[in-house]
Amino acid sequence: MSVRKKFRQLIADPRLTLAPGAYDALSARVIEAQGFDCIVAGGYAAMGALLAAPDTGQSNMRDYADHYGRICAAVNIPVYVDADTGFGGVNNVREMVRAFEAAGVAGLFISDQVFPNRCGYMAGKQVVPAEDMLTKLKAALDARRDPDLVIVARSDALGVEGVDAAIERCNMYLDIGADLAKPMGADTVEQLRRVIREVPCPHFGNLSHANASWKLTLDDLEAAGATLVTFPSATLFAAVGAVTRTVQALKRDRNFNAVSAELSPLPDYYDLVGLDRQTATEEAYLAAARAVIARAKAGGK
Numbered sequence: 001m002s003v004r005k006k007f008r009q010l011i012a013d014p015r016l017t018l019a020p021g022a023y024d025a026l027s028a029r030v031i032e033a034q035g036f037d038c039i040v041a042g043g044y045a046a047m048g049a050l051l052a053a054p055d056t057g058q059s060n061m062r063d064y065a066d067h068y069g070r071i072c073a074a075v076n077i078p079v080y081v082d083a084d085t086g087f088g089g090v091n092n093v094r095e096m097v098r099a100f101e102a103a104g105v106a107g108l109f110i111s112d113q114v115f116p117n118r119c120g121y122m123a124g125k126q127v128v129p130a131e132d133m134l135t136k137l138k139a140a141l142d143a144r145r146d147p148d149l150v151i152v153a154r155s156d157a158l159g160v161e162g163v164d165a166a167i168e169r170c171n172m173y174l175d176i177g178a179d180l181a182k183p184m185g186a187d188t189v190e191q192l193r194r195v196i197r198e199v200p201c202p203h204f205g206n207l208s209h210a211n212a213s214w215k216l217t218l219d220d221l222e223a224a225g226a227t228l229v230t231f232p233s234a235t236l237f238a239a240v241g242a243v244t245r246t247v248q249a250l251k252r253d254r255n256f257n258a259v260s261a262e263l264s265p266l267p268d269y270y271d272l273v274g275l276d277r278q279t280a281t282e283e284a285y286l287a288a289a290r291a292v293i294a295r296a297k298a299g300g301k
Helices: 003-012 025-033 043-051 061-074 090-103 130-143 163-176 189-198 218-224 234-253 256-262 266-273 275-299
Strands: 017-020 039-041 079-082 107-111 150-155 180-183 204-206 228-231
Touching (some): 025 061, 025 234, 043 079, 043 234, 107 130, 130 163, 266 275
Parallel strands (some): 079 107, 107 150
């Protein structure tokens, strides 16, 4: 089964699927190794990892496509990604869909913010007219080559115009053909239940560390009927915390042993990155080459 078909299967499953966020290929491999069924790769984590910068729309489509391609290549589970505002007009959106599809993503979401967009939990967001978003969505849907690629429309109108406007937009986005539509910022139980009731599609919940005032729990999301929940920045914040503690201990104690508790054991790391598999592949190719040489020498006698 392709990763895209698998992603669609997970979305259709009424049980809550957990999708931790990957900020690079190695963090994606760690998530997969722990048995999760899918991964989210968002712009917030990408900007932190690639540029050590906040998520305020300063990267470009090709950088994202390369970044997501490395993540997808590292794992065998679906990767759901952030497509910002589509990186321009309808022609830019078409190019983005083709590039992200080639990178191997299972699904992507497009926001109706103005460009340059910013993290949905940051102040200062603005949204484009619904007509502009609808044209982008139609372009995205027409551009995909694989019908199993999941295209999600995200509306940031809740924080700008209120929940009524966000729900109205989401229903228009579904009407034009988006696979799912999600109001960003429906972060209370009451809002969540209303959204799931009034926007007729599977709902993705979001528990982000960028939302300093979150109140929802996994139990809340599951009880309300969410089908998937993303944790887009958890591993990024975990990495910053672990690296900070490690270098602080090195500086403070001047002893490498002081940081051993923070470090992965060497065998575990090599298993994660596939050193033994790589070595076995090299040896197999070398054995094949030696067999050819041996046959040539034997035939020449």
